[in-house]
Amino acid sequence: MSDQPSDASVPERSPESREAVRSAPGAVTAPESEVTSGSHRPAKTAVEKPSRAAGTPVPSQDAGPDVPKVPAYLQTQPRPDVWLRGGRQPQPGVLSRLRPPPPPAIGPATLWSAFATALLCALLLGDGVGINLLIVAVPAATGAFFAARSAGRRLRPWTAVWAAGGLALLAIPALRDAGWPVFLAVVSALALGSLALHGSRSWPGVLFGSLGLFPSVAAGARWGWRGVRARADDSRGRVRSAVRTTAVAVVLLIVFGTLFASADAAFAELLGSLTPDVSVGDSPWRLFLFALGLLGALAAAYSAAAPVRWDGITIKPGRPRSRAEWALPLIVLNLLFAAFIVLQLVVLLGGYDKVLEETGLLPAEYARQGFWQLLWATVLTLVVIALALRWAPRGGPGDLPLVRSVLGSLCVLTLVVVASALRRMDLYVDAFGLTRLRISVAAVELWLGVVLILILAAGVLGARLLPRAIAVSTAAGVLVFGLVSPDGLIAEQNVQRYRSDKTIDIDYLKDLSADAVPALDTLPEPLRSCALEGFRRDLALSDGPWYSSSWGEVRARDLLERHAVQDHGTECYSLGQEADEREGLEEGSYDPY
Template sequence: MSDQPSDASSRSETSPESPVSGDVPPASAVTPEPDGVVPPGDPGRAKAAGKPARASNAPVPAQDAGPDAPKVPAYLQAPPRPDVWQRRGQQPPPGVLSRLRPPSPPAIGPATLWSVLATALLSALLLGDGLGPNLLIVAVPAALGAFFSARSAGRELRPWTAVWAVGGLALLTVPALREAGWPVFLAVVSALALGSLALHGSRSWPGVLLASLGLFPSAAAGVRWGWQGVRARADDSRGRVRTVVRSTVVALVLLLVFGTLFASADAAFADLLGSLTPDVSVGDSPWRIFLFALGLVGALAAAYSAAAPVRWDGITVRPGKARNRVEWALPLIVLNLLFAVFIALQLVVLLGGYDKVLDETGLKLSEYARQGFWQLLWATLLTLLVIALALRWAPRGGPGDRTLVRSVLGSLCVLTLVVVFSALRRMDLYVDAFGLTRLRISVAAVELWLGVVLILIIAAGVFGARLLPRAIAVSAAAGVLAFGLLSPDGLIAEQNVARYHSDRTIDIDYLKGLSADAVPALDTLPEPLRSCALRNFERDVALQDAPWYSSSWGEVRAREILEERPVRNEGVECYRLGQETDERDGYEEDDSYDPY
């Protein structure tokens, strides 16, 4: 007999009935097992187990091409065609935030969880009655939660982070001190911007601008992160959670029982307890629930940003194409000459006096001051835009180009500072003529801050621009803080009262619309002006019974003044004062309207 296997035995080895898996080689390539060794689950090989094994170098018999030819196994079949609509070997590009944010932070820690819960509870209990010291009280546990989260993620407290954090908390003292809504709004928005800067730690222009926009990119991720941490800790420590819940319930029951007994035993203790505890009713439950959710989401977003901040500094803005010296410098030199001519004219006006200018132009003093201020304010803003664009396309060939840029732009900044001074001088003349209002003090403060920005730009040209974005952000926050602490409504009232004592003219109708911060200054007016100016404030104080945590110091001080010296009933006199018209030279009817 031949030593080659028969066709039957060959077909039995490659039969479709034989179990074939994707990682088993074809039958013709299988190395024969030793004699007497039968692989499990192979009946075809079991029948031929007694025959001697074929040598490894023996030729492989050809397969029959007849009608009983075996089917091609699945592992030998051609792979399916790929989907033509699917890109081969490419993943979808990552989003902007996924590229700028570091990997997922570690699991939320217990200290962060407790801080977040305290923030949510305090938000629900204290923020429903208005803004005051309560906003600062709520911000403290939120800041602690962010600190604990950053420490667990390995982030260190850097000097600029401390500057942003302390500045944000300082801005939240404005609602605790002032009653006026407009400086309070500016302070709260600026505090949120500084808090976001503290969490993200940005230093470039795109970073400072984008990082100060808030915690919106981290809101959804922070909620998911907090929920995962709560679930993990609840599964690992069910017994401790039950212990904490039982202890909290027992403590609340004891406080409620004994607090009620002591309050019924002593009226003074009852008043103290009533003033300290939040006034929570069933009717405002939806509002309290919303505040709880808002505090919870905000605190989680702050903690998540502290652990995994978005690196907004990763967004780079490529500089513009550098221009040659003549093309770049010629328009700016012409602008500098124009500024110089205008400033020379201003010096002539200061030396010759305003009367000569008014006689030549035919304008009144109020018209000259008002029109000039607004034009000079816009000139300052446009100059800052020109400087930003000029730096983008400035020549960058070598030391000579740097000297040219510093000389031309430095001269423009110095000349613009003189324009700022001229604008502030015109506003001072306008205020002397018509008094101080909210709009006038606001735009004057903006013009003054623009002057500070110009000084910072000059300093950056001398010492380097690495700190310029953060320095301008600090100047803006410091300006908002000073604006709130100086009490703009109080300054308006003081200036108008001083004008009344000098020339006996005052706009009582406008002063009645100020906040409670103006009460101390208006209290110095003689009767019946005092009662007419404070009548609205007394009604508001009588109707308002705000708790201590939502009452500013300005409101408390106004309440004390009106309780010591109540206003008189001067209805007829107040009506007569309202009908009087101002007959001063230069008065215009539309000037009395101030939307702010």
């Protein structure tokens, strides 16, 4: 038998009876489609029951309303998911715990900024990088600003520091032609921009916050699509009006621009230099850049409106060790560093020739072999300091002075090691010249010395600002590295060595970027023309638009136009052969980098 009552056994209820069922506490009502439409009237104290004989309503004798029994199918509770172990609900993910509530609907200013970013990416980034990266970053930062303001976020000092640093790093592609400092600057600019959006301050926050744009790509795309769809439904007429207005403006610009360009050659040249060169053949590449710019701008805006709080990730400190167990290995390490430094002082005070005589090494070999070991010693010392802080004794009255004295001594001794490594690199460069690898590792060693100084300052003033201070030092190092023009510095140092009656490696200098042209232009003939022949050919083939040309490339092109490169033929092949016979090194032992 069915549990449902038949139509004959269930009397027809009046509208007052249905209203009483709705107002009863805990009552479960039927769907709205099953309720008879009509005006709602207040429930009565006496509910009329249908008469069995004549079918006329008879007042009930009960004091309260006659609440009908709710059918069983409306009382059943939903069954738990059989695929969940033990009936437990799924736990929220890591990002859902760290991210605040969803942001408000995307505003029109943010949408237009994202669209402008995508359009500029498609038009400007297809021909190379230069000042176009800074141009593209401006509307993206504007959209993130509008999104953050709509979400109620305020501009804080550290946010301004990260944003200003990121925009300053994007000026490196506009100044330098060398690809390697430009790559470092662009990556660092993205990291600083992500930190500006998330506002991180702890070690996990600074580390993951610099990569925080990637988790927001999909969420930002969905957020933007919902905003576009909602505004398209509400303003179809305005959208059609905007499309018509834009189409008319484009047609007028094309018609009259073509007429003016045909009438004046100077205006045609100006218009051609300002207009992006877009062809049908590279349409897929332009579409990819448009999509990349749109997704990036939406991800930045979404991160600004609903940033992931990476500071919520906590790292539990290690189990504290006893004072003797913790301090004894570090004291032994400090004694080893002190012995090494004393030996270095003896060498510097007059025992240098004796050490070289006993070891059988030449000055350049002694400097080259020692630099790399000292570099790795500095890196490993930072690792040791990090692990020592994790398991350092704490809680006792004398624990903090012990930690500060032992680790502070280690940092000071390591700074002396850094100075010794830089001195060895100076000797090596003086013997064989400056190269990209040598200037890079010297810059890294110098940055490690800055990190050690920041650790010493944190031991005295507190470590609250240490993660952000190290991030600032890294970004500042990349910025300074790009501003000093490493390729130009390499060429200038090698030219000065040649003027001091030392050898010069023309084959190596020819592989540098256009930033080296001003220094190489000062060489005498035929070295000058042999060194600049490749630059003349490459610059003639890579005549890009103004927005994708760096200042170094433009300056090099002007120098070569003012002073033409002479053709020396096979004479260039015989030059620089003496560079292969390096002083004091056996054949095959020279590091070409």
